[in-house]
Amino acid sequence: MTTTSEPKAESEAPTRRGLSGSLGVGAIVLMVVAAASPLTVIGGSVPLGILLGNGVGFPALFAASAIVLLLFSVGLAAMTKKIPKPGGFFTFVGYGLGKPSGLATAYVALLAYTTIQVAVYGYLGFLLSTTVAGLGGPEVAWWLYALATSAIVGLLGYRHIDLSSKVLGVLLIGEVLIVLALVAAVVFGGSAPEGLSVEPFLPTNIFSGTPGVGLIFAIAAFIGFESTVIFRDEARDPDRTIPRATYTAVIGIGVFYTLASWGIIMAWGPTQVVGIAAENPGAMVITTTLNYLGPIGEIIINTLLITSMFACVLSFHNVITRYQYSMSNAKLLPGRLGDVHSKHLSPHFSSLAQTAVAGILIVVFAILGLDPVLAVFTWFSGIATLAVAILMAATSLAVIVYFARSRSDSRPWNTMVAPALGLVGLVGAAVIIFVNFPFLVGDVNAEGVPVFGVVSTVLIGLLVVCIGGGYLQAYLLKRRDPASYEQITEAISG
Numbered sequence: 001m002t003t004t005s006e007p008k009a010e011s012e013a014p015t016r017r018g019l020s021g022s023l024g025v026g027a028i029v030l031m032v033v034a035a036a037s038p039l040t041v042i043g044g045s046v047p048l049g050i051l052l053g054n055g056v057g058f059p060a061l062f063a064a065s066a067i068v069l070l071l072f073s074v075g076l077a078a079m080t081k082k083i084p085k086p087g088g089f090f091t092f093v094g095y096g097l098g099k100p101s102g103l104a105t106a107y108v109a110l111l112a113y114t115t116i117q118v119a120v121y122g123y124l125g126f127l128l129s130t131t132v133a134g135l136g137g138p139e140v141a142w143w144l145y146a147l148a149t150s151a152i153v154g155l156l157g158y159r160h161i162d163l164s165s166k167v168l169g170v171l172l173i174g175e176v177l178i179v180l181a182l183v184a185a186v187v188f189g190g191s192a193p194e195g196l197s198v199e200p201f202l203p204t205n206i207f208s209g210t211p212g213v214g215l216i217f218a219i220a221a222f223i224g225f226e227s228t229v230i231f232r233d234e235a236r237d238p239d240r241t242i243p244r245a246t247y248t249a250v251i252g253i254g255v256f257y258t259l260a261s262w263g264i265i266m267a268w269g270p271t272q273v274v275g276i277a278a279e280n281p282g283a284m285v286i287t288t289t290l291n292y293l294g295p296i297g298e299i300i301i302n303t304l305l306i307t308s309m310f311a312c313v314l315s316f317h318n319v320i321t322r323y324q325y326s327m328s329n330a331k332l333l334p335g336r337l338g339d340v341h342s343k344h345l346s347p348h349f350s351s352l353a354q355t356a357v358a359g360i361l362i363v364v365f366a367i368l369g370l371d372p373v374l375a376v377f378t379w380f381s382g383i384a385t386l387a388v389a390i391l392m393a394a395t396s397l398a399v400i401v402y403f404a405r406s407r408s409d410s411r412p413w414n415t416m417v418a419p420a421l422g423l424v425g426l427v428g429a430a431v432i433i434f435v436n437f438p439f440l441v442g443d444v445n446a447e448g449v450p451v452f453g454v455v456s457t458v459l460i461g462l463l464v465v466c467i468g469g470g471y472l473q474a475y476l477l478k479r480r481d482p483a484s485y486e487q488i489t490e491a492i493s494g
Helices: 027-036 038-052 055-082 089-097 098-132 140-156 165-188 213-218 227-233 239-267 274-278 280-331 346-367 370-408 412-441 452-478 482-486 489-494
Strands: none
Touching: 027 165, 027 227, 027 239, 038 055, 038 098, 038 165, 038 213, 038 239, 038 274, 038 370, 055 213, 055 227, 055 239, 055 274, 055 412, 089 098, 089 370, 089 489, 098 140, 098 274, 098 280, 098 346, 098 452, 098 482, 140 227, 140 280, 140 346, 140 370, 165 239, 165 280, 165 346, 213 370, 213 412, 227 239, 239 274, 239 280, 239 452, 274 280, 280 452, 346 370, 370 412, 370 452, 412 452, 412 489, 452 482, 482 489
């Protein structure tokens, strides 16, 4: 662990064009939660969490995850006040644990966002394929739709065309309303086959099946909430707005997912829901909506599910291209990735590179004959979740170390107690996810015991390579270009 560094004074920092604005808590929460695509979670993660995880007890894992992440957010909010930069995990880890750790964190973040984007491409390709075929259109392989979608996303990224906050807000409101309407129909319609109960929150159900796998899907649902800190320069009152937006996002997401997943289980009944999920997990939420809200509700949720996933992959595409662009300017990635288009003012080479990576992965999945939901979406959501758990744990540790050394904040709950509790929870979650990862990809022996086979070893190996590669590059850069090394954290922070 290296000595904690302090943010540079304004006079020492490189001159750059800054962002400004007056975003309030509501606007930031809307953009962050909308980009996180809540309907994708309800349609994708919930059925798989029920099927592959702890069955009826899956909703309780959303609540448990929200508590851990809320503790994590306390330290994150304290750190944003002392390091006023619109960065991500890498910024805080860089200041708290040193530049090499910050660089390793940047590569792990790239892996996390790339894999979660590819995972959603798989689910979106499946959904488009089944929807078009169901409407009487031609039967086209899921991966062709995924490639077409990635090309459109790449074009938008090349031209720097983003979905505006207003469009994202409208989509989010539509997603939330249709899910709440479904839950209301289950609760007040009187047609729940086994009535309403608290079965999902009983300890016997919470710890049934493989809760470690369920935890993967629960934590994955929260990926993206931490990006509230990215809007620091555009917030009305950053020291107040960013913490409030972060807490609101975590609590809102946790309550919504817990309620929605409970409603889906009640819609089928605790004794039947696992079997229903096994029949067709990719279409479970659509079928549930058809049963309770009729054909119109089915059309609405199917449409919103597609637009929700598109907004999700576009959002992650823009995040990845920004990471690559910033890392290129810090001399950590090839120089062309830092080029800006003369007309569109976009990181166009970075967008092309990210689109090419996504396209190549989709083609590889197609050649291997992977199922778009049970393999592509499931496996790569899993590795992304493990990566994010590690990133958050590292950030919690960085918060503790930073304040212990700088003593710039005397509040023990904000700088020590809450971050430490969050660290324990996140390390525990990462260990549980790691141990159960073979279950997620089907690497089990004849007795059903998880073993690290080819698939699980390769996926975990990607994470190890990113961490090791970050430390190795930091070492080499420090020897060959000390000036660039000293600017790593500043350069990537944007």
